Amino acid sequence: MKLTALAGLAAAVTLLVTGCGGPEQADQVQTADGVVFDLSPAQEGRVRVAKVDEIAALVPQPIRDRGTLVVTGSSNTTPPLRFYATDDKTVVGSEIDFAQLVADVLGLELDIQVADWSNNFVRVDSGEVDVFISNVTVTEERKEKYDFATYRQDNVALEVPAEGGLEYKDRTSLAGRRIGVGTGTNQEQLLVRWNEQNLAEGLAPIEIAYYQQTSDYYLALASGRLDGYIGPNPSAVYHSTTTKESRIVATFSGAGEQLQGEIAVLTRKDNGLIGPIHAALQHVIADGSYRKVIDRWSLQSEALPASRINPPGLPKKQP
Structure with missing residues (x-):
């Protein structure tokens, strides 16, 4: 099977680091400071949590009836955020792990989808997907159309x-x-x-x-x-x-010189999802599972002490 440039790069780096060529070792890459990233499709180390009934009850009834949280995101980013695993078809990374935590708390199956960056907004606008989780920065312009619940510094x-x-x-x-x-x-x-x-x-x-x-x-x-x-x-x-x-x-x-930017889950404004998503993020921050995802992908410098709904974002472009 033809690998993407990313997967090929990962395999090459692994061989250099380990000094041996077993094919199974292409699923891991080690950085210069010893951090090991799991690039495998299996993601056996992914952090999972239990459903929280009182938070799940806040999800709009049509989504509860459907039983899935449909999450879109970009396909052309790199580790550790959102990227194709070494099978060249499974999307993995920290953004998937954060999405999984939210879905777990809400008692929903996670449905991961992929689209080009600009098309992700279109899919949220149309209601084709529920949320956009893919290193999305809070901006004042975006806040006019969307709601945000933050989970990382930008x-x-x-x-x-x-x-x-x-x-x-x-x-x-x-x-x-x-x-x-x-x-x-x-x-x-x-x-x-x-x-x-x-x-x-x-x-x-x-x-x-x-x-x-x-x-x-x-x-x-x-x-x-x-x-x-x-x-x-x-x-x-x-x-x-x-x-x-x-x-x-x-x-x-990411928000400029005067403001610390934040990365957030994006939903269509006033669709009833941002409240339960924010509550789910607050729950996983409090119970420590959020920190496990942060540590798994070496994102310690971007951890947040709490999630916020629609905080100040990157200012609008000047006319």
């Missing part, structure tokens, strides 16, 4: 080639540089805003390069076609520590 990283010359002091360091970013993400919004501020100060423009596929920006970084890439910090840490092809030179809040 931190993004500037990743550069391992041998690259870019050193970061502040946004002015990016003037005249070619910087990659994902289309339609909050990272794009941050980068566009920094470019506008640089231009207002008479600096050279940032050349913004847009990417949809993780493998494409990996290749661009490795070949030097990008001076840097701004993406989720957990993925940047994973990539830089497992491949040695890149390094992280700066990290930022």
Whole structure:
């Protein structure tokens, strides 16, 4: 079976780390600091919890009758967030584990689906899916249409080639540089805003390069076609520590300089789900199962002490 570029990379890194070539070992990757990630479809270490009847009773009756929580998300992200396992078809990662905790508490079977980033919002709008769980940042613009229940801090990283010359002091360091970013993400919004501020100060423009596929920006970084890439910090840490092809030179809040961004479960506004989802997240934070997922995927720097509904988010673009 043909593996994705990610799965192939995982297998190659594992062989380098372990020094032996058993096929079963391709299911694990070890980072430079000894953290081992499970990339297998089986996910035997996934954290599960029991149904909580009083929280499950808050779920809208049509969803309870159906018995499933339909969760959409992107397919082109990287470990440890949401990615294809080594069978090239099973979606796994921390975002799936958080979704599983919520579904368990609500007494629902988890139905994981995949779509392109922008199409995930369309599917929520239409009611085709219940929630969007895929490293989604709370923004003021999104809050006009959607409800949010937070479960992680939102931190993004500037990743550069391992041998690259870019050193970061502040946004002015990016003037005249070619910087990659994902289309339609909050990272794009941050980068566009920094470019506008640089231009207002008479600096050279940032050349913004847009990417949809993780493998494409990996290749661009490795070949030097990008001076840097701004993406989720957990993925940047994973990539830089497992491949040695890149390094992280700066990290930022995903909501900008004045606000710590937060990652959240997204639902259509006022569809009755955000209350029980928030209660489920509060429950798993209190009982320790949330922390087990955080530790399993090495997300300690992004743990939250409590979930919040619709907190302040990334400000709207200025007119």
